[in-house]
Amino acid sequence: MIEIKNLSKIYSKSNHKVVALKNINLSIAKGDIYGIIGLSGAGKSSLIRCINRLEEPTDGDIWINGVNIVKLENKELRTARKNISMIFQNFNLFSSKTVFENIAFPLRLIKTPNSIIKEKVNELLKLVELTDKANVYPAQLSGGQKQRVGIARSLASDPDVLLCDEATSALDPKTTKQILSLLKNINEKLGLTIVIITHEMEVIKEICNRVAILEDGCIVEEGPTLDVFTSPESYVTRNLINQDQLLPNEYLKGKVLTLSFTEKSVGEPIISRIVKKFNVEINILYGKIEYIQHKPIGKLTVQINVNDDVLKNIILFSEKNHVQVEVLNQ
Ligand SMILES: Nc1ncnc2c1ncn2[C@@H]1O[C@H](COP(=O)(O)OP(=O)(O)OP(=O)(O)O)[C@@H](O)[C@H]1O
Numbered sequence: 001m002i003e004i005k006n007l008s009k010i011y012s013k014s015n016h017k018v019v020a021l022k023n024i025n026l027s028i029a030k031g032d033i034y035g036i037i038g039l040s041g042a043g044k045s046s047l048i049r050c051i052n053r054l055e056e057p058t059d060g061d062i063w064i065n066g067v068n069i070v071k072l073e074n075k076e077l078r079t080a081r082k083n084i085s086m087i088f089q090n091f092n093l094f095s096s097k098t099v100f101e102n103i104a105f106p107l108r109l110i111k112t113p114n115s116i117i118k119e120k121v122n123e124l125l126k127l128v129e130l131t132d133k134a135n136v137y138p139a140q141l142s143g144g145q146k147q148r149v150g151i152a153r154s155l156a157s158d159p160d161v162l163l164c165d166e167a168t169s170a171l172d173p174k175t176t177k178q179i180l181s182l183l184k185n186i187n188e189k190l191g192l193t194i195v196i197i198t199h200e201m202e203v204i205k206e207i208c209n210r211v212a213i214l215e216d217g218c219i220v221e222e223g224p225t226l227d228v229f230t231s232p233e234s235y236v237t238r239n240l241i242n243q244d245q246l247l248p249n250e251y252l253k254g255k256v257l258t259l260s261f262t263e264k265s266v267g268e269p270i271i272s273r274i275v276k277k278f279n280v281e282i283n284i285l286y287g288k289i290e291y292i293q294h295k296p297i298g299k300l301t302v303q304i305n306v307n308d309d310v311l312k313n314i315i316l317f318s319e320k321n322h323v324q325v326e327v328l329n330q
């Protein structure tokens with residue numbers, strides 16, 4: 001659906017250059033809700049804005065439905081863009097137009113007949129549950145309602161792809177959940193492919209089936225969200241995921257491990273089995289259960305006083321029982 005090949009973006013200002021993206025390769029399948037996460041300045045906006053050519057890529061190709069959009073000009077580009085909609089952190093609504101006219105705007109641009117506009121906009125208002133707000137102005141809406149208008153407007157041209165640049169970052173956690181659930185609903189109902197960029201892990205956990213981690217213009221890790229959460233490979237990913245508070249080092253004796261329980265193992269008494277089998281004592285430092293797309297992942301950070309050989313066997317035993325182990329200190 002979307003194939004990004006060797007994409008680079010360099011901003012050149014008079015005498016200095018900023019390299020925002022370095023040789024990005026990504027593959028997004030039809031129907032994916034694909035998350036791209038990274039810290040501020042990682043290059044997220046640059047990446048998503050290259051996908052619809054709001055930014056010009058410096059190098060590389062972006063194939064959407066078999067068309068290399070990097071190579072398109074003027075009229076062809078405008079046609080291709082109808083297929084790629086976008087929503088924004090600050091909603092970008094027209095303050096002097098009503099909700100109805102905001103949503104109708106892309107249709108008026110292509111001179112759609114009034115009767116069709118009326119039908120289409122009413123259908124979209126229903127989809128985003130704002131039928132009663134058709135004639136009010138954006139200033140009279142809450143943030144969540146404004147983003148609903150943004151979403152309805154983005155769908156007016158029947159796109160295949162929806163790009164979301166920090167679309168929930170201005171919203172409170174509860175409203176964020178409602179907007180994410182609307183996006184999920186649209187993804188399922190309309191088969192829309194959604195690309196979400198965010199700095200919030202919660203957004204990725206809630207709805208993205210795949211995730212890429214961007215750092216300093218490079219993809220450092222990529223995969224199904226559940227896999228990346230269960231066994232993160234890069235230091236950056238672990239930092240984004242594990243923001244747990246641990247005891248300071250002077251209290252930690254022996255080995256400190258984080259055990260990740262997946263759907264296959266959350267129901268099993270693995271800890272008590274380890275205690276019995278290896279005749280060890282385990283001190284629990286931290287524990288939590290998270291839900292990634294409604295599937296549980298348990299994280300337990302424990303301290304064990306054992307030698308390296310026993311530790312190796314405990315790790316093998318755990319992994320055999322579908323528990324991933326990460327040794328935090330050696
Ligand atoms: N128009 C521009 N001109 C020059 N440099 C830019 C421009 N836009 C972005 N940059 C630089 O490119 C790098 C990546 O910026 P980008 O906005 O893509 O990051 P981001 O991950 O979206 O950050 P944030 O989370 O803060 O929105 C940064 O170093 C930024 O300063």
Ligand SMILES: [Mg+2]
Pocket residue numbers: 044045046
């Ligand atoms: Mg940004």
